[in-house]
Amino acid sequence: xxxxxxxxxxxxxxxxxxxxxxxxxxxxxxxxxxxxxxxxxxxxxxxxxxxxxxxxxxxxxxxxxxxxxxxxxxxxxxxxxxxxxxxxxxxxxxxxxxxxxxxxxxxxxxxxxxxxxxxxxxxxxxxxxxxxxxxxxxxxxxxxxxxxxxxxxxxxxxxxxxxxxxxxxxxxxxxxxxxxxxxxxxxxxxxxxxxxxxxxxxxxxxxxxxxxxxxxxxxxxxxxxxxxxxxxxxxxxxxxxxxxxxxxxxxxxxxxxxxxxxxxx
Amino acid sequence: xxxxxxxxxxxxxxxxxxxxxxxxxxxxxxxxxxxxxxxxxxxxxxxxxxxxxxxxxxxxxxxxxxxxxxxxxxxxxxxxxxxxxxxxxxxxxxxxxxxxxxxxxxxxxxxxxxxxxxxxxxxxxxxxxxxxxxxxxxxxxxxxxxxxxxxxxxxxxxxxxxxxxxxxxxxxxxxxxxxxxxxxxxxxxxxxxxxxxxxxxxxxxxxxxxxxxxxxxxxxxxxxxxxxxxxxxxxxxxxxxxxxxxxxxxxxxxxxxxxxxxxxxxxxxxxxxxxxxxxxxxxxxxxxxxxxxxxxxxxxxxxxxxxxxxxxxxxxxxxxxxxxxxxxxxxxxxxxxxxxxxxxxxxxxxxxxxxxxxxxxxxxxxxxxxxxxxxxxxxxxxxxxxxxxxxxxxxxxxxxxxxxxxxxxxxxxxxxxxxxxxxxxxxxxxxxxxxxxxxxxxxxxxxxxxxxxxxxxxxxxxxxxxxxxxxxxxxxxxxxxxxxxxxx
Numbered sequence: 001x002x003x004x005x006x007x008x009x010x011x012x013x014x015x016x017x018x019x020x021x022x023x024x025x026x027x028x029x030x031x032x033x034x035x036x037x038x039x040x041x042x043x044x045x046x047x048x049x050x051x052x053x054x055x056x057x058x059x060x061x062x063x064x065x066x067x068x069x070x071x072x073x074x075x076x077x078x079x080x081x082x083x084x085x086x087x088x089x090x091x092x093x094x095x096x097x098x099x100x101x102x103x104x105x106x107x108x109x110x111x112x113x114x115x116x117x118x119x120x121x122x123x124x125x126x127x128x129x130x131x132x133x134x135x136x137x138x139x140x141x142x143x144x145x146x147x148x149x150x151x152x153x154x155x156x157x158x159x160x161x162x163x164x165x166x167x168x169x170x171x172x173x174x175x176x177x178x179x180x181x182x183x184x185x186x187x188x189x190x191x192x193x194x195x196x197x198x199x200x201x202x203x204x205x206x207x208x209x210x211x212x213x214x215x216x217x218x219x220x221x222x223x224x225x226x227x228x229x230x231x232x233x234x235x236x237x238x239x240x241x242x243x244x245x246x247x248x249x250x251x252x253x254x255x256x257x258x259x260x261x262x263x264x265x
Numbered sequence: 266x267x268x269x270x271x272x273x274x275x276x277x278x279x280x281x282x283x284x285x286x287x288x289x290x291x292x293x294x295x296x297x298x299x300x301x302x303x304x305x306x307x308x309x310x311x312x313x314x315x316x317x318x319x320x321x322x323x324x325x326x327x328x329x330x331x332x333x334x335x336x337x338x339x340x341x342x343x344x345x346x347x348x349x350x351x352x353x354x355x356x357x358x359x360x361x362x363x364x365x366x367x368x369x370x371x372x373x374x375x376x377x378x379x380x381x382x383x384x385x386x387x388x389x390x391x392x393x394x395x396x397x398x399x400x401x402x403x404x405x406x407x408x409x410x411x412x413x414x415x416x417x418x419x420x421x422x423x424x425x426x427x428x429x430x431x432x433x434x435x436x437x438x439x440x441x442x443x444x445x446x447x448x449x450x451x452x453x454x455x456x457x458x459x460x461x462x463x464x465x466x467x468x469x470x471x472x473x474x475x476x477x478x479x480x481x482x483x484x485x486x487x488x489x490x491x492x493x494x495x496x497x498x499x500x501x502x503x504x505x506x507x508x509x510x511x512x513x514x515x516x517x518x519x520x521x522x523x524x525x526x527x528x529x530x531x532x533x534x535x536x537x538x539x540x541x542x543x544x545x546x547x548x549x550x551x552x553x554x555x556x557x558x559x560x561x562x563x564x565x566x567x568x569x570x571x572x573x574x575x576x577x578x579x580x581x582x583x584x585x586x587x588x589x590x591x592x593x594x595x596x597x598x599x600x601x602x603x604x605x606x607x608x609x610x611x612x613x614x615x616x617x618x619x620x621x622x623x624x625x626x627x628x629x630x631x632x633x634x635x636x637x638x639x640x641x642x643x644x645x646x647x648x649x650x651x652x653x654x655x656x657x658x659x660x661x662x663x664x665x666x667x668x669x670x671x672x673x674x675x676x677x678x679x680x681x682x683x684x685x686x687x688x689x690x691x692x693x694x695x696x697x698x699x700x701x702x703x704x705x706x707x708x709x710x711x712x713x714x715x716x717x718x719x720x721x722x723x724x725x726x727x728x729x730x731x732x733x734x735x736x737x738x739x740x741x742x743x744x745x746x747x748x749x750x751x752x753x
Contacts, residue, residue: 069640071552098643108634111657120652121642171638178642 015042017182017212018063023077025058025067032058036077036238038231040182045204045213047223047244050233051259056216057105059233060184063214064100065093081182098125101180105187107167109159109174114151117159117170118142121178137177144210145173146203165196172203176211183207185215189222201226220260224248232256271324271430275437279316282441286312286448294450303455311454314461315444320437327429335421342414352716357411360403364392364415365422367401374399383416484731487724494718500725506688506699508708508719516722518729520688524698525730528609528684529673531694535613536673537666540620547621548628549650560625567618571678578611578683579603586610590695599695601685606694608683612676616669623668627661628654660744667741671734677702701726 018040025033033055040046040063048056058067065086067073079086086096098121109117118138121127128134138155142148147169151162159170168188175183185204189197204226207213217223223230224244231241232255240247240256251257287309294300301308340358348354368385371377376399377385385392392407448454492500495516503517543563547556583602590599590606599606631654639649655662677700685697686707708723715721 064641066637066641069637094643094645096643097641101643102637102641104634104637104641106634108632108638110635110638110653120639120644124642124644124648124652174638175642 016040017042017082018214019078019080019083020059020062021078021080023059023062023075023079025055025062025076026074027058027070028072032236033062034236036233038238038241040212040214041229042212043208043210044229045208045215045227046229046231047227048214048216048231048233049218049220049223049259050239052218054233055236056231056233057186060186060214060216061102063182063184064097064102066097066102068093098178099180100182100184101175101178103168103172103175103183103185103188106191107164107171109162109167109170111158111160113156114142114159114162114170115155117174118177121174125178127179141173141177142170144176144203144207145169146199146206147173163196165192165199168192168196168200169203172200172207176207180211182212182214185213187216187218190218197222220248232259234259268328271433275317275320275324275433278320278437278441279313282312282316282444283309286445289445289448290450290452290454293448301450302453303458307454307458308448308452310458311452312441312444312448314458315440316437317440318461319440320433323436324429324433327425327432331422331425331429335418335425338421339414339418342410342417344410347408347410360407360411361414361418363401363403364396364407364411365418367396367399367403368415368419370401371396371399383420385412385416481731484724484728487721488728490716491718491721491725494721500722504690506704508722514719516718518701518726520690521699521701521704521726522729523690524605524680524684524688525674525700525702527605527694527698528612528680528700529670531605531609532612532616532673532676533666533670535610536616536620536669539613540617540669541624541662543617543621544624544628545650545655548625549646549654560622563618564622565618566614567622569615571615571676572682574611574615575678575680575682578607578679582611583607583683586695598693601697603683603685603697604695605684605698608680609694611683612673612679615676615679616673619669619672620665623665624658624662627658627665630661631657660747664741664745667737667744671737671741674734674737675702675730677706681706701730705730 016039018038020036020038020040023033023036024031036055036059048060050056061067062075062079063086067075075087081096081100084091110120112120115138118141119128119134122134122137128137139148139152142151147166150166151157151170159167162170168191172183172185172188188204189200192200201222204213204215215223215226227244229242230244230247232239232247232251232253234255240251240253242252247256248260251260287305290301290308291298291305298305336358339361340354343354343357343361348357368377368382372379372382376395386409392412393403393405396403500516500518502519503515504519505515505517506520508514508516547560547563551559579602583604586604586607587599587602588595590596592600635653635657636649639653640646644652680700681703684699684703686699686703687697688699688704689696691698705723705726708720708726
């Protein structure tokens, strides 16, 4: 049983889920992302690290076209999801975001009940046939979000009443409930205490079984703990991209080495 | 000394105090600013305030108290036979003041000497003619007790004014002396000036509150008077409104209240959806350029005086409705241009900017993270607005709507011109009806006896309206406050 899982994982890891080529992002006159090429594998945790303002969050937001909501933002280059250009005119950004879910830096539960928070995505995408079906989806998402046991008795309580760590896991569960193929996480632990961080990290590791996860983080320890692939961004450039182990033990670029040893950043 | 001169004198004394206080402090510190506790201007201001505050306070108190005291003294000179109640005593007293003023003017113009003005007798002189000659017209011949009272009034006023000048200048000079003596380099002038500023701010705040209290009290007393004359039960539950100043009028509030309610409901039915949709468009969809133009334009609507809206109702909306719902050529539901519908529609237009600009602020206050969260789950913009932004902003929007409702209830001009004057309990929105506010206006304008139930009913109506809008406002504030706590 165990063997089979490892075999499957090895096969999956060779699939490219997202492939970005020559991506440029402009905020007004500012050239925020320069010539970024990256291949994100399926069923893998990919970490984006780099100093503040290096463009890692901006690049992450390109992957589900969240930058479309910012008026002055312009994206050039190709980003392919399963071989299809997501910036193609025929692609509906709304459909894309259902496939590429996102978890934000600060927990942002809606001012609704816990149940309605989770059911939000499935409801708008019509994923449930009936109430029982929806209940099942909600329970499954909450279990995957590792928060089911804490909230199962108070699904009607407002999501905003949970603690910060619980709120963030609720938001992860909410993103998972729409069954995305890729999950983007923008510094999901930056507003959390170490214990909640640990819970979220364990959660990310479990999510890898089903999704391709891309995580932006300021903590290099976190990147080392949860990811298999790491990309180092500096001043809008992708400096180095490779297996996490290699990046942290044997970086090829001296900027990467300076950053992970704490000399720049 | 005339009031203006006294005032200017105090100001001049204050300015002198400012300069001297500043100089004295600097001298005490041997010209070195660093040795002073506060900046030199604070010492100056301290003396200035020490002159102005006691001086002006005494002046103000004197101006309030002196007329009251003199009034009391003089009115005791009027024989009991000359008046029946407080109202007619007031009339006699106003005669007294008028004669006293007339004597002043006559002395000023030289047609009477000071002594003559003091000793003149009705038995010997035709006062009315003498005063008429200097341009003071009196309604009737001057009774001897009125003249005596007027002469007493004059002397007391003269003495009072002289004493006031002394007292005011004394207070100002005392303040000047004390603050000058206390001025030295270690004095905490800055702190005491700061205290005065605090007092000023508290004063401003309490004036606003006290005024509200005064308004409520004046309404309450007159309302109580009214209920002495007219049973409260008939007022609150009467279904007929037919005031007749000859007596025997029926003053039931229900038809008026129904009119107010009906017009307000129609107004809100117009204003809430349009205002809300406009707010959603402006805050969620419009680009910065459209917003920069459209928002001020929408708010221009709020700056139009309501009487202009009233004219619009009377001249444009009423006739327009008549062509569709009127009797000739239309559906025949409408008898004339004035109707609940006319006033309601126009009032709705008036309330649009009110609802939209408040809702716009509230929608903008919903954190962007909420929108990102929803969009990140693959929701469209309108799904996000409908299911996340609006529910989050709902308490605030309800507050905005309630505030708009209390404006609609209190609105007068549009209703006067648009809704007509007939008090009716009717469901047809194309009938002319009237509202509480317009009846208040019509009960108090004209030559009505102020002590009659027909005039006093206006205060009871006003009080009812005040209580209703107050409740609505409090309700709105509570809701808005509750909403605020959510994102803190």
